[in-house]
Amino acid sequence: AQSVTQLGSHVSVSEGALVLLRCNYSSSVPPYLFWYVQYPNQGLQLLLKYTTGATLVKGINGFEAEFKKSETSFHLTKPSAHMSDAAEYFCAVSPSGANSKLTFGKGITLSVRP
Amino acid sequence: SAVISQKPSRDICQRGTSLTIQCQVDSQVTMMFWYRQQPGQSLTLIATANQGSEATYESGFVIDKFPISRPNLTFSTLTVSNMSPEDSSIYLCSVFLVGLAVRGSYEQYFGPGTRLTVT
Numbered sequence: 001a002q003s004v005t006q007l008g009s010h011v012s013v014s015e016g017a018l019v020l021l022r023c024n025y026s027s028s029v030p031p032y033l034f035w036y037v038q039y040p041n042q043g044l045q046l047l048l049k050y051t052t053g054a055t056l057v058k059g060i061n062g063f064e065a066e067f068k069k070s071e072t073s074f075h076l077t078k079p080s081a082h083m084s085d086a087a088e089y090f091c092a093v094s095p096s097g098a099n100s101k102l103t104f105g106k107g108i109t110l111s112v113r114p
Numbered sequence: 115s116a117v118i119s120q121k122p123s124r125d126i127c128q129r130g131t132s133l134t135i136q137c138q139v140d141s142q143v144t145m146m147f148w149y150r151q152q153p154g155q156s157l158t159l160i161a162t163a164n165q166g167s168e169a170t171y172e173s174g175f176v177i178d179k180f181p182i183s184r185p186n187l188t189f190s191t192l193t194v195s196n197m198s199p200e201d202s203s204i205y206l207c208s209v210f211l212v213g214l215a216v217r218g219s220y221e222q223y224f225g226p227g228t229r230l231t232v233t
Contacts (some may be wrong), residue, residue, distance in 0.1 A: 005138040102222060104156040
């Protein structure tokens with residue numbers, strides 16, 4: 001079974017500041033890991049994902065995440081926040097393999113202050 | 115990229131009634147998924163719908179409450195039956211498609227969701 005923990009429900013940063021959204025997972029098998037973003041009144045959009053290979057994964061909109069097996073973590077970062085980054089962010093895990101079901105964390109709301 | 119649409123985008127319904135949500139994809143897909151996102155909560159998988167077979171429901175969800183149809187490879191419906199205020203949620207359908215963010219991969223894409231309020 002898989003589970004995802006996203007600590008805290010809300011993160012606020014200033015425009016231009018570092019964004020760090022934390023995600024820890026548990027999985028009985030090697031996992032695939034995902035970050036999705038949900039803008040207000042919209043569906044989910046895939047930011048990035050880790051399957052195999054390089055543990056530092058780069059995604060869209062300048063976001064990246066690093067898979068750390070020893071820490072069972074997949075934290076999302078962006079060097080410089082933009083106002084347009086304000087949204088809800090979900091970390092998700094699935095067992096490795098095609099077409100596998102996703103288990104989502106509770107999500108974190110990111111606010112960006114001018 | 116594929117386009118996933120849902121109808122209606124939102125609705126306000128009275129308790130005891132039923133609502134059918136439609137999901138249309140502009141590509142043929144084998145598996146479609148239905149998720150629920152309750153207010154302030156994360157997404158929870160309701161069921162997996164394969165074309166030509168019965169939907170597979172997750173623990174806590176039953177066919178009588180959430181009947182699903184999958185008549186072809188581009189369309190599915192989810193019905194929320196005998197609604198109560200606890201059913202107020204966003205309902206999303208999703209599919210696996212050839213990935214854009216990661217070349218050569220299959221990625222899960224989501225529709226825009228149907229925002230349901232039950233009074």
